[in-house]
Amino acid sequence: xxxxxxxxxxxxxxxxxxxxxxxxxxxxxxxxxxxxxxxxxxxxxxxxxxxxxxxxxxxxxxxxxxxxxxxxxxxxxxxxxxxxxxxxxxxxxxxxxxxxxxxxxxxxxxxxxxxxxxxxxxxxxxxxxxxxxxxxxxxxxxxxxxxxxxxxxxxxxxxxxxxxxxxxxxxxxxxxxxxxxxxxxxxxxxxxxxxxxxxxxxxxxxxxxxxxxxxxxxxxxxxxxxxxxxxxxxxxxxxxxxxxxxxxxxxxxxxxxxxxxxxxxxxxxxxxxxxxxxxxxxxxxxxxxxxxxxxxxxxxxxxxxxxxxxxxxxxxxxxxxxxxxxxxxxxxxxxxxxxxxxxxxxxxxxxxxxxxxxxxxxxxxxxxxxx
Amino acid sequence: xxxxxxxxxxxxxxxxxxxxxxxxxxxxxxxxxxxxxxxxxxxxxxxxxxxxxxxxxxxxxxxxxxxxxxxxxxxxxxxxxxxxxxxxxxxxxxxxxx
Numbered sequence: 303x304x305x306x307x308x309x310x311x312x313x314x315x316x317x318x319x320x321x322x323x324x325x326x327x328x329x330x331x332x333x334x335x336x337x338x339x340x341x342x343x344x345x346x347x348x349x350x351x352x353x354x355x356x357x358x359x360x361x362x363x364x365x366x367x368x369x370x371x372x373x374x375x376x377x378x379x380x381x382x383x384x385x386x387x388x389x390x391x392x393x394x395x396x397x398x399x400x401x402x403x404x405x406x407x408x409x410x411x412x413x414x415x416x417x418x419x420x421x422x423x424x425x426x427x428x429x430x431x432x433x434x435x436x437x438x439x440x441x442x443x444x445x446x447x448x449x450x451x452x453x454x455x456x457x458x459x460x461x462x463x464x465x466x467x468x469x470x471x472x473x474x475x476x477x478x479x480x481x482x483x484x485x486x487x488x489x490x491x492x493x494x495x496x497x498x499x500x501x502x503x504x505x506x507x508x509x510x511x512x513x514x515x516x517x518x519x520x521x522x523x524x525x526x527x528x529x530x531x532x533x534x535x536x537x538x539x540x541x542x543x544x545x546x547x548x549x550x551x552x553x554x555x556x557x558x559x560x561x562x563x564x565x566x567x568x569x570x571x572x573x574x575x576x577x578x579x580x581x582x583x584x585x586x587x588x589x590x591x592x593x594x595x596x597x598x599x600x601x602x603x604x605x606x607x608x609x610x611x612x613x614x615x616x617x618x619x620x621x622x623x624x625x626x627x628x629x630x631x632x633x634x635x636x637x638x639x640x641x642x643x644x645x646x647x648x649x650x651x652x653x654x655x656x657x658x659x660x661x662x663x664x665x666x667x668x669x670x671x672x673x
Numbered sequence: 674x675x676x677x678x679x680x681x682x683x684x685x686x687x688x689x690x691x692x693x694x695x696x697x698x699x700x701x702x703x704x705x706x707x708x709x710x711x712x713x714x715x716x717x718x719x720x721x722x723x724x725x726x727x728x729x730x731x732x733x734x735x736x737x738x739x740x741x742x743x744x745x746x747x748x749x750x751x752x753x754x755x756x757x758x759x760x761x762x763x764x765x766x767x768x769x770x771x
Contacts, residue, residue: 337682361732361766362682362720378686378716384725 305672306628307372308636309353310644311340314662316355318373320672325634325648328657334376335367342409342623342666349417350670354379354436356407356422364406366422366436379436383407383424386441392426393455402426402446409623411466415473423463427454427480429492442492445478450497450514457481457517457536464622465521469528469545477531477546482517485533487546498546502535519562520622524571532574532601534564534622539576541601552601557588562622563637567650568629572600575627575635575651577620585640586617594637596651610654611645618643623666630671638664674758675706680766683721687714692761701756703735704747721764736763 308319315333334340338357346352355367355376366379383404391399405425413419418435428446430439445463454461465479474491477498484499502516517536524530533540533549537560540549553559558578567573574597580588587593591614594607618639628634635647642661647654675695684690695709704727711718722729727747729735734743738752738760754760 359682361680361730362686363723363730364719365686365716381719382724 304630306630306634307345307350307670307672308626308644308646308657309343309345309373309666309668309670310638310658310661310664311343311355311623311666312638312642312662312664313339316340316343316357316373317658317661319644319657323630325628325630325646328646330658331373334373338365339406340665341406342668344410344412344666344668345670346412346417346420347414350672352412352417352435354410354412354420356410358406364404366407366410368436380432380438383422383428383430383439383441385428385443385446387443387447389446390452392451392461393453395456397455399452402428404428405460408462408464409466411468414468414470421466421476423466423478425460425462426456427451427461427463427483429463429466429478431492442488444488444493445486445495448486448495448497450483453514454480454483455515465518467521467523467531470525471528475528475545477521477523479518479521479533481519482536483514484516484518485521485531485546498542499549500547501542501549501551502540503538504536520564522564522566522574524566527571530571530600532564532566534561534576536560536582539564539601552597554597554602554604556595556604557593557606561620563620563625565625565627565635567635568627568633569631570598570633573598573650574600575625576604577625577637579619585619590615590617592616592618592639594635594651594654607647607651607654609652610647616641621665623668624664626667626669628669628671634669636667636669638667640664675701675709675755676758676761677706677710678761678763678765680764682766683717683764686716686720688716689714694758700748701751702748703742703745703751703762706751706762732767732769734765734767736765 305322310317315336317332343355351372353369357365367376389402394400409423411421422430429442467477469475486495487498529545531542539553592611595604618641625637638644640663643659644657677693
């Protein structure tokens with residue numbers, strides 16, 4: 303029977319959770335890189351044993367680790383994320399100019415067809431590509447050199463490039479998202495980029511049609527429909543049916559449309575999941591109830607999924623990269639919390655159970671299916 | 674032979690235990706030691722000093738013969754006790770919790 307491997311990045315290390323296809327009993331390995339912040343761990347879709355991890359501390363900076371045996375052993379790769387063209391200023395929180403400065407890697411996105419190719423999204427916002435398994439990195443400078451970049455402003459977590467989505471049908475097309483600049487799309491494999499934020503409306507931006515400045519928290523796509531994108535913005539859940547050219551709000555009857563994470567069911571491209579958070583200054587679920595909301599209609603109509611989740615006194619957050627799905631049948635759904643729990647559902651979200659509940663704050667959750 | 678002590682996390686990254694020993698040609702300075710250390714253990718590049726600016730990371734300090742020399746110029750010659758291997762050059766992580 304096929305199995306699953308859940309890769310968990312936390313504030314104090316990485317963990318590898320494995321189970322058979324029933325997804326009821328779990329084996330927990332870790333911590334790997336104990337004491338380090340692991341913003342992201344993700345495996346190659348074409349070689350599940352090839353896994354990349356972003357490892358960072360304020361003390362010793364950024365490292366990239368690679369495993370070639372499914373997370374059992376790891377080796378450090380190159381960590382030179384020096385900007386590869388002249389840097390300019392972006393806006394600081396107070397509206398004054400601030401020089402671009404590398405802080406950390408937020409997201410690693412392995413290529414859809416080559417285990418040696420991987421993209422890295424970093425803070426301050428830039429996109430890198432490695433074609434040799436992380437041994438060297440090349441910046442795709444066209445993004446950071448975009449004419450709007452001087453007006454990009456950090457979100458609360460920094461000016462971070464946190465989302466990278468490859469189009470499975472058009473290798474030259476890719477979407478990325480930056481807090482708080484917005485979403486950008488390339489149609490020439492990363493050489494040039496354009497903002498694709500039409501229809502986004504953000505409090506605090508005086509121009510209702512602002513091209514950039516939107517605090518996009520996460521974007522998700524179903525591989526069978528690459529032109530349909532779902533977005534959890536700072537406030538508002540959005541969808542696009544034209545590859546990001548335009549967006550419409552689908553928050554509908556959610557109890558709050560603030561949140562960080564969003565994902566799509568593996569087999570039902572109109573079924574999406576979010577975890578509403580009370581507000582931008584109260585980063586916990588409304589009413590102390592941890593509820594995943596599922597829409598089977600691509601948004602607007604939502605149902606609360608509560609079976610197995612705490613329904614009182616719960617004040618955790620679920621961060622942008624901390625939810626993923628598996629492609630088994632029924633679809634599995636997984637998410638991690640800042641309280642250190644990783645919850646899993648093996649029935650598309652109808653019921654939940656904690657896989658682990660006492661880790662450090664969970665920063666990322668990624669799932670692999672094993673042969 | 675130069676002796677160097679590393680913080681626990683950097684020993685893990687370099688996959689070493691205990692002190693590290695280096696052979697240096699020329700004058701023994703903090704810059705020369707870190708250059709040799711990074712050449713011998715490439716995984717440590719960027720963990721002690723910035724990859725491009727070469728500035729010491731803010732949460733890392735250098736000690737020689739019980740003295741904090743972190744703010745001395747990088748090319749300052751180190752005491753003979755370090756040069757002769759009687760004392761280790763200490764690379765220390767800030768005691769700032771977390």
